[in-house]
Each structure stands twice: as structure tokens, then as C-alpha cells.
Amino acid sequence: MAFELMAKQLGCSERIGPMSRSGSFDGGDMILRYVEKRRFFSRIYKLGITLKIDNLEAPLGEAYWRKGTQWSGEQAASDWLAQHPQLSTLSSLIDIEMATYRRGVSDSSATVHLVTLPGCFIWTLVPPMHYFVKLNGKEIEGLSRLLGQRLDTTLA
Secondary structure, three states: OHHHHHHHHOOOOEEEEOOEEEEEEOOEEEEEEEEEEEOOOEEEEEEEEEEEEEOOOOOOEEEEEEOOOEEEEOHHHHHHHHOOHHHHOHHHHOOEEEEEEEEOOOOOEEEEEEEEEEEEEEEEOOOOEEEEOOOOHHHHHHHHHHHOOOOOOOOO
16 A cells, blocks of 8 residues: 555556556656565565656766765766756655666666665564655655656756
């Protein structure tokens, strides 16, 4: 139920799996899915957001979001990402555990993959309890603003 609520808030209504939903935004497609991490007495379902961004004038290469401060990786990709404030301020919008950018030679679109702390679901066996870390209004608004903008070179 928690995943369904979150998917609706972000506009992902098309079911592609038990814990996967997809949707569109201005400039591309988005896939939400829970990534399960098993521990000895608990399971953590982390929210993974994959953005496929079409018609992009972005460089080829890979970059990674490091410690919530900057993009690093191949020079052309990390420099280009640093120039786009809607991607460079991700950590002020939402707590990001991991973010990656990738565009290959044969790719017609770039892919940004995020794993966030808000949106996760925690289930513990001892003591038996479960907890959903909701996306708050600021985080939903920030993600919606990010997804409502085309990520191309006209956004400086």
C-alpha cells in the first residue's frame, strides 16, 4: 500500500511488476521500484528511481553522485551535470543514498538512477514491526519540479 501511494504521488500508474511502476514526465520516462536488502532480522526495501531522458544534448559517459556534494566520473559527463542546477541540488531536495548517470555511444537517451532514503520500507522480525519512511511534501514537490523540466543544454 505504501509503494502504491508513493507511485501515485509521483505519477507512476503503469504496473510493470509487483513492486515496479512506470510513468512519463516532460522529456522522458520514469520507473519506480523497490530494491530488497535482506539482513539477518530485517528486510529493507529501498526506493529506486530510474529516469530515461530522451532527446538530450548531454555528453557520453558515466558519472556518480559522491557524498551528496558533487558529480564525479568521466570529466565531460560530470562537468555537464555540475552545470545543471536541477541535478546538482539533488541532495537539497531529497536524501540520496546513490545516484548515477550513464549515456553510451549507442544510447538514444541518458539514464539517471537514484536510490533514496525517503520512500523506503523497513520490516523487522525482532521486534516485529514495520515502518514506511514517507516522502514529505517538500520532497514530492522537488522531485516533481525536477521531472517537470527537460534536462537539456537550454537549462543552464
